[in-house]
Amino acid sequence: MHLIEVEDLWKIYKNGVEALKGISFTVDEGEVFTFLGPNGAGKTTTIKILSCVLKPTKGKVVISGYSSPKECDKIRRVVTTVPQEFQGFSDLTVRENIEYFAKLYDTVDKVDEIIEKLDLKEHERKRFKELSGGLKRRVAIACGLVGDPRVIFLDEPTIGLDPKARRNLWKLIETLKHMKITVFLATHYLDEAEKLADKVGVIYKGKIIKISSPSELMEEFKKENLEDAYLSLMEQLKSEEE
Numbered sequence: 001m002h003l004i005e006v007e008d009l010w011k012i013y014k015n016g017v018e019a020l021k022g023i024s025f026t027v028d029e030g031e032v033f034t035f036l037g038p039n040g041a042g043k044t045t046t047i048k049i050l051s052c053v054l055k056p057t058k059g060k061v062v063i064s065g066y067s068s069p070k071e072c073d074k075i076r077r078v079v080t081t082v083p084q085e086f087q088g089f090s091d092l093t094v095r096e097n098i099e100y101f102a103k104l105y106d107t108v109d110k111v112d113e114i115i116e117k118l119d120l121k122e123h124e125r126k127r128f129k130e131l132s133g134g135l136k137r138r139v140a141i142a143c144g145l146v147g148d149p150r151v152i153f154l155d156e157p158t159i160g161l162d163p164k165a166r167r168n169l170w171k172l173i174e175t176l177k178h179m180k181i182t183v184f185l186a187t188h189y190l191d192e193a194e195k196l197a198d199k200v201g202v203i204y205k206g207k208i209i210k211i212s213s214p215s216e217l218m219e220e221f222k223k224e225n226l227e228d229a230y231l232s233l234m235e236q237l238k239s240e241e242e
């Protein structure tokens with residue numbers, strides 16, 4: 001089943017910038033979909049529209065059977081977004097932060113399960129402000145997950161993390177997959193995409209130019225890793241423009 005369906009989606013900002021020019025793609029239930037593209041390509045705009053933060057100019061968006069923007073109240077119940085700039089309550093503990101969100105979602109009974117699944121038990125009494133960057137991201141994801149979403153949008157979740165914290169976050173994304181949560185991941189890290197993605201979507205100047213699995217993309221460009229394949233694709237696009 002397609003959990004996310006996007007068809008001919010456009011976003012033209014008030015200043016006239018055409019951020020999305022008719023993009024179409026689908027994401028299946030339980031899939032890790034990695035959204036790649038250079039700065040300014042339209043990744044954040046897409047995430048904001050799919051999570052009902054921003055209205056599309058036109059086009060079809062259906063998430064878990066609900067249409068945006070008409071049924072955004074229902075979409076917000078099945079979707080959670082972890083923005084780059086998530087700020088927890090700095091003086092509250094890890095548990096208190098998660099409990100705060102659980103109260104908003106009316107899912108207080110989920111708190112222990114999420115703490116357990118996200119390996120936060122040993123940190124639950126630490127104040128948010130005392131946590132490392134990696135743990136803060138983990139708590140941010142926990143605060144979203146406690147609402148029991150079907151889709152989680154992660155916008156560059158590993159930016160600024162050290163290698164070990166990045167690996168821990170990758171493990172967490174694999175845990176989300178086992179929990180049958182659909183993961184929509186925007187990233188600039190190609191090793192991350194290669195490791196985690198079932199499917200990659202490449203966006204360039206507001207248009208989707210490739211949807212395939214990491215291995216298909218590597219095969220197409222005869223490269224041994226996704227980063228080299230992606231860079232070849234970018235070079236191809238630039239040479240076509242010249």
Ligand SMILES: Nc1ncnc2c1ncn2[C@@H]1O[C@H](COP(=O)(O)OP(=O)(O)OP(=O)(O)O)[C@@H](O)[C@H]1O
Nearest residue numbers: 013015017019037038039040041042043044045046
């Ligand atoms: N609120 C806004 N008003 C006008 N233009 C905007 C606005 N937000 C984004 N844009 C423009 O829309 C285009 C797409 O931006 P977007 O942030 O979606 O790209 P991105 O792929 O997420 O980039 P990055 O990788 O740098 O985060 C860019 O040209 C950007 O300058």
